Amino acid sequence: MTSESVSGLAALYRLTHSEEIPADLSVREKRLLDGALNFHALMAPGRRLQLYFYDGTWESLPRLTDDSSFNGLSRAFRARLFDAEMESLVAPEERVTLPAEEESIHLAGQAARHLHVSRDDVIAYDPPRHIPTDPLRRVARAIRARTPLMYDEVRDVELLRHRRSYTARAVRRNYAAEFAPGGVHDDTRIVPASPAPDGAVKAVLFGLHWFELGGAERWAFESVRIAREAGFLPIVLSNRDSHQPWISRQELDGALIIPFSEATVLSQTAGIEELLRAILRTFDVRGVVVHHNQWLYDRLDWIALSRPDIPIVDSTHIVEYRGGGFPLSSVLVDDAITIHHTISPKLAQWMTETQGVAAEKVVMAPLGGLTVEPGDATFRHRVPGAPFTVAFVGRMARQKAPEVFVQAVHRLMNSTVPMRFIMHGDGEMATWVTDVIRGAGLEGVIERRTSAIPVAATLDEADLLVVSSHNEGLTLTTLEAIAHGLPVISTDVGAQSDIIPTRGLVSRNVHLAVRQIEKKVTWLAEDETARELLWQEEHAAEQQLTRHASASEWFAREVSAW
Structure with missing residues (x-):
C-alpha cells in the first residue's frame, strides 16, 4: 500500500508528475511536504490530485492541511512556483454519508491541492505570530522592552480572574449528549471508524503541540522513538502553526508525520472525523498518546468509541494560570483516557485531589536524561580564578x-x-x-x-x-x-x-x-x-x-x- 516519499520514508501517496519539485529540499522541507501529501492522501482516498505549490516570505507559515489548502482561497497563495500530481494509495471507504458532511465532502472533492512549504531560511527570523505589524503594537513592544516588569505585573492582575478555572473541580465532558437532539451537534451523529483490514501495519497515534524546541517536545520525541523501537509505526500529528524547525529530528525517523496548519476545521466534521477515521481504518492503531495537542484531546471520546479496546494515554507538565491548560483539557475527557502521565508529584496531586481523577489512572514518572546523561552526579567546584x-x-x-x-x-x-x-x-x-x-x-x-x-x-x-x-x-x-x-x-x-x-x-x-x-x-x-x-x-x-x-x-x- 505504501510507496517511497520525497524524504525516502514510507508514504500513502505516489507522485506521478514530480519533475518540477526542487531537488535541493532539506530534510525539514521534505518532511513538511510529506506531511501535506500524506494528509491529503488520507482525505482523498484512491484519487488523483493536482498539486500547486506557492512561494512565500519569512512571514509565510507553511500551508499544508488547513481548509484553504483544498480550495486555494488564501492570500498565502499568490505566486505559484510549480505543479505536480499525486495518487492516493489509501483505500476508499464504502459507507453512507450524512448531510452534516456536506462541507467536508465539498472541500475534499476538489481536484487540486494548494500548498506552501516554507524554505529553511525562515528559521533565522522570529515566528511571524510574534512579530507585531501594527504601528501601535510595535510601540507597545518597544515600551515593554524598556519596562518589562511593569507589563508582567499588569498581566498577573489580569490572570487573577482565571484562578477558579484551575483551582475548582472541572465538569466532565458528556460527549454522547453533545450529539443528542438539542445538543451542540444535533445536526449530525457519531459514526465510529470501520475496522482496519487484516494484516494492517501496527501503529501508535501521537498528538504533539508542534515540532519546536522545548522540554515537553523533547519528551514527546523520545516517546515516538520508544514506540518505533517497539515495532510500531508512529503516526505523529501536530496542531499548532509553525515553521516546525525540529521536524527533522532523528527521533522522528521512520514516522508518518502530519504537521497541521490552522485552521483544519471545515474538512473535519464533528462525529465523523474524516482524517482520524481514515487513519483508524488504514492502520492497526494499538494506542494513542497525547502531548499537548488540543485538536486530538477534542477527539479522544470519538476514538474511544471507535476503538474501545486500545489504551489512550496523555502526558501533561504544567497547569496554566489562564484556564488550566492541557491538564484541564485532559480532565475534561477523563472518561476516554486510560492513563494520565504527569511529570511531578504536585501535578499528580492536582489531578487526584483537586480534579478527582481516580488515583489508579494517574502515573507520576519524571523526565530526565533527555539532554544530559546524569551518570553518578557529584558536586562541581568552581574553577579557581574564573568568574x-x-x-x-x-x-x-x-x-x-x-x-x-x-x-x-x-x-x-x-x-x-x-x-x-x-x-x-x-x-x-x-x-x-x-x-x-x-x-x-x-x-x-x-x-x-x-x-x-x-x-x-x-x-x-x-x-x-x-x-x-x-x-x-x-x-x-x-x-x-x-x-x-x-x-x-x-x-x-x-x-x-x-x-x-x-x-x-x-x-x-x-x-x-x-x-x-x-x-x-x-x-x-x-x-x-x-x-x-x-x-x-x-x-x-x-x-x-x-x-x-x-x-x-x-x-x-x-x-x-x-
Whole structure:
C-alpha cells in the first residue's frame, strides 16, 4: 500500500508528475511536504490530485492541511512556483454519508491541492505570530522592552480572574449528549471508524503541540522513538502553526508525520472525523498518546468509541494560570483516557485531589536524561580564578520570563564578585529579549547561545542555574543541572518546590524575584560551602524523585504491552 516519499520514508501517496519539485529540499522541507501529501492522501482516498505549490516570505507559515489548502482561497497563495500530481494509495471507504458532511465532502472533492512549504531560511527570523505589524503594537513592544516588569505585573492582575478555572473541580465532558437532539451537534451523529483490514501495519497515534524546541517536545520525541523501537509505526500529528524547525529530528525517523496548519476545521466534521477515521481504518492503531495537542484531546471520546479496546494515554507538565491548560483539557475527557502521565508529584496531586481523577489512572514518572546523561552526579567546584558563571537555559518565551533574568543581571552588575552570564535558548521571543537586553544596557555582558549548542556545554561552564519562569511544571533543566553537579535557584512556581528547598526559591512576583535572585546569586557566589549544601539538598530531593521509574522507562514498559 505504501510507496517511497520525497524524504525516502514510507508514504500513502505516489507522485506521478514530480519533475518540477526542487531537488535541493532539506530534510525539514521534505518532511513538511510529506506531511501535506500524506494528509491529503488520507482525505482523498484512491484519487488523483493536482498539486500547486506557492512561494512565500519569512512571514509565510507553511500551508499544508488547513481548509484553504483544498480550495486555494488564501492570500498565502499568490505566486505559484510549480505543479505536480499525486495518487492516493489509501483505500476508499464504502459507507453512507450524512448531510452534516456536506462541507467536508465539498472541500475534499476538489481536484487540486494548494500548498506552501516554507524554505529553511525562515528559521533565522522570529515566528511571524510574534512579530507585531501594527504601528501601535510595535510601540507597545518597544515600551515593554524598556519596562518589562511593569507589563508582567499588569498581566498577573489580569490572570487573577482565571484562578477558579484551575483551582475548582472541572465538569466532565458528556460527549454522547453533545450529539443528542438539542445538543451542540444535533445536526449530525457519531459514526465510529470501520475496522482496519487484516494484516494492517501496527501503529501508535501521537498528538504533539508542534515540532519546536522545548522540554515537553523533547519528551514527546523520545516517546515516538520508544514506540518505533517497539515495532510500531508512529503516526505523529501536530496542531499548532509553525515553521516546525525540529521536524527533522532523528527521533522522528521512520514516522508518518502530519504537521497541521490552522485552521483544519471545515474538512473535519464533528462525529465523523474524516482524517482520524481514515487513519483508524488504514492502520492497526494499538494506542494513542497525547502531548499537548488540543485538536486530538477534542477527539479522544470519538476514538474511544471507535476503538474501545486500545489504551489512550496523555502526558501533561504544567497547569496554566489562564484556564488550566492541557491538564484541564485532559480532565475534561477523563472518561476516554486510560492513563494520565504527569511529570511531578504536585501535578499528580492536582489531578487526584483537586480534579478527582481516580488515583489508579494517574502515573507520576519524571523526565530526565533527555539532554544530559546524569551518570553518578557529584558536586562541581568552581574553577579557581574564573568568574562566577550564572546560566539561564530555556525557550525565549513568556512562560520562561527571560526578562526577569535580564533585570536580575542588571542589578548583579554592582556585585564585587566577578561574574559571567549566559542565556541559552531560542524561541518566538528571541529578538524581543535582545531588545530587553539592549534596553538594560547589557549588550556584551550577557552571552547569548542558541539550541545549536548542546545544553551540556553550557552546564559544563556554569556554577549556578537560574530558573526565572512565570509558571512551570517541574523543569527538565532543573533536573539536568542538578544531575550535572550545579545547584539551582528558581521562582516558586508549579512543582519546582518538589526539588528546590525554600532557601533556593524566590517569589513569583517579578519585582521581588529580581531582588531576591540578586541576593541569592551574590550569596552563593561568595559562599562555596552554601552553594555545595544547596546542591546536596537538591540532589537528595532529585534522588528521591528518581526512585520512581523515569518517563522513558515507564513508557517503554507501557508500549511493550500494546
